[in-house]
Amino acid sequence: MRRAHTVEQVRAAEAELMAKLPAGTLMDRAATGLAVAISNFLGCTYGARVVLLAGSGDNGGDALYAGAKLARRGAQVTAVLLSEKYHQEGLEALLAAGGRVASDNGEGEPGFERVIVGADVVVDGIVGIGGRPGLRGRASALARATEEHGVPIVAVDMPSGVDVDTGETPAEYVKAALTVTFGTHKICHLIDPAAEACGPVHLVDIGLDLPPAAVESLQTADVRNLYPTPTGESDKYSRGVLGLMAGSAQYPGAAVIATSGALAGPIGMLRYVGPDAVAAAVRAEHPEVVAGEGRVQAWAIGSGLGDELDQGKVKELLDAEEPVLLDADGLKALDDAGDHVGVLITPHAGELARLLGVERSVVEAERLEHARRAAERFDVTVLLKGSTTVIAAPDGRVRVNTNAGAWLATAGAGDVLAGLCGALLAAGLNPFDAASVGAYLHAAAANLASNGGPITAMQVAAHVAEATRQVLLEE
Template sequence: MRSAYGVETVRAAERELMARLPDGALMQRAAAGLAAVCAQLLRGGGPGRRPARRKVAGARVGVLVGGGDNGGDALYAGARLARRGAGVYAVLMDAGRAHGGGLAALLAAGGRVVERLPERLDLVLDGLLGIGGRGGLRPAAAALAAQADTARAAGALVVAVDLPSGVDADTGEVAGAVVGADVTVTFGAYKPGLLISPGATYAGTVRLVDIGLALPARPEVSALQDADVAGLLPVPGAESDKYRRGVVGVLAGSGQYPGAAVLAVAGALRGGAGAVRYVGPADQAVLARFPETLIGTGRVQAWVAGPGLGDGRLAEVERLLASDVPLLVDADGLRGLSPEALRRRTAPTLLTPHAGEAAALLGVDRASVEAQRLRRARELAERYGATVLLKGSTTVVCDPAGQVRVNPTGTPWLATAGSGDVLSGLAGSLLAAGLDPLDAASAAAYLHGRAAHHAAADAPVTAQQVAEALPAAWRTTSEASGAGGRARRVGVSGT
């Protein structure tokens, strides 16, 4: 699991560690790790833009230097590269606020202070702002960020120090100019802004340097990995039958959108439950594609409601709100939902909106949801008393207790019609198999994204192809973790 911690938590851990270390030792640890990653990149060990040099000596490195410790990290790392034979050129945002020790070390190692970045650089270090930066870049920093962009366009690798300048460390929000990095070297812990878009899109590949911080067991944000997901997936035992494995009910589809029902059922059938029960007007379309589907009302351990329902069917969703089994509400089922109705439920509830649907639920504009994904997911979970899976460029899952997970898998090609219907069916099946909403949503998003890569990582993909690739995603997730078959969960009784 990738665990991310907010600014105040990281700073408290740094203060505690610095109290036990010699003065300046923590910065030297960070700078040493940063320089090591830069050296590896210059030798061809990363996402190179120029042809690999295979050595540090003779490389040309630019350093953009802000005030405070972030600029100090960059200066000391530049000094280490200069001592290995690189030509290092530092541009100071404010000479009076540059870290004195770091600047002296750079000059002593043969580095130079210049007015602007020279041409033909191999690598640029973004040391303008650290994790405390808020509200976007000021004009002086924005002007230097533009120099980094110019160097990158000319082929230089850009390496962000701890966090790309212009990204909010706690939220991933971006206000105005920002440095786009190929690699971010972060110290001690991941920061939420490195995992959540739009900030994550500017971070490139993230490298974590361990500097010895003691951090709380519960992170502010986490991202599951193969082993975490494999440990959640339901695996039938010898005594299992379809009811012990869980039955998921699907209320979806309409005369106008029968395909939504087919795709939701497709996701549910591949989600680990023992059976899928379909209720709705698209039963013939569902049976034609999936004859194993149960048709009509009956016992279920979870419900999925909403994909392709069309207008005027809120009463059907409200009847399910009164049930005592877990309920996933998506798409058209979200229209007209009230916080009071959700809070009256005693069984778990999972909402799976995209940005537009989330905006309608919150009474805000869509752009604010897309720009503030973490903040809006938390707001939805708190207001509605439900776990929320906010779909989009970064899928954010948040439960009413404030636990947050972000999904690390997927591809932009998932932004295709019907993809969300497959995800809803998959997550509903995991609910029926006994997972709580946070785990069901997190595991479903992970498998859904991985299935898209199996289907066509770098090419257009259809929702049907994603559904068909779910078994392969399930299998490779378990195999990659070495934990296949470890978890054994069954559904609970339901009606």
């Protein structure tokens, strides 16, 4: 499990550990890990030109101490001090190791910019995890110059300017080629748009004793442990029966695609409930599907229903005991009255914006905030689709899925996901786990299908079984 903690949690853990260690030990651990990561990023330290953008906080100190370690290995290290309150001991260590401090020579920002031109890497130690979002003054100018000259940036803890606890980017921020963080991941490492600005994230263990995480991200072993595999005593009913209401005369393909996603999951049987013509199309592709209502363990409702949505029927199912997944047009039946603990909704940003009465751009900019808000307001588990999938439970728990590739953004992919998550509900997973496992396998299947190129939704569905097999058999 990849776990991300809040700034408050990290600071408390750091304070507790520092009280037990000699002064400077924690910063030395962080600086050593940072220097090793920068060296590995460069490939060769000797003769490399390294520029440190050092602010007033501990991240600036980490950068200066790491610069000293790189200078002792033969790197040409230059520090640009962005505050008069720089880390004095860190600067002394850098100068003693042969590093130097840049001077503008009376030329202002252009003088500092020349230090960046031709550098092999710029180290972003501008602000720490407690800094306000956005870049200001000289830091802003130098960050822009670094990007303009194509010099890669290694960020200390997080790209300066992002909001650490939300993943939001409300103002100018650094775009890193690598982020080196300490003790634990922070929320900004997992949630877009900030996660995209981090690049790959390298975690350095500095010995923190941390509380339960604010945000989690499942890894392969977690998915394997949660997946509902059958036993020797299982039959098609005990494995789970899913009821699917999807597709319409206008969108018959949605039913076929959602069915394909569901049948790639762990269920023993699928019942399709819908127009006869659509049922015929479903059974032509999947003859094992049973058409018509009957006993089910869960429902998946909404993909491609269009104007044929029967809101009264859906509201009736929402009040029943079986868990329900609502996707696409099915979301129109959701209201904020009643007990919806067994309900999973799978909106994209536009659909969630309509539910909450806000603009789509607001949801896209504040994905964590609005997923949590919807989960609390409607008493449901929310799977907010996007470049990083945010899954929020009504009790406040949050997971993020980060293994999706860009090619997964294709028509019908959401129908596959709805069918797959519905199957996991029918097989016995709770909505939070069903959403988490479904999102992971959906993305893994897309990566297999894509192999770096374009894909269709049906290709994604066709690779879910192989992605699941790889997860279950990986040691």
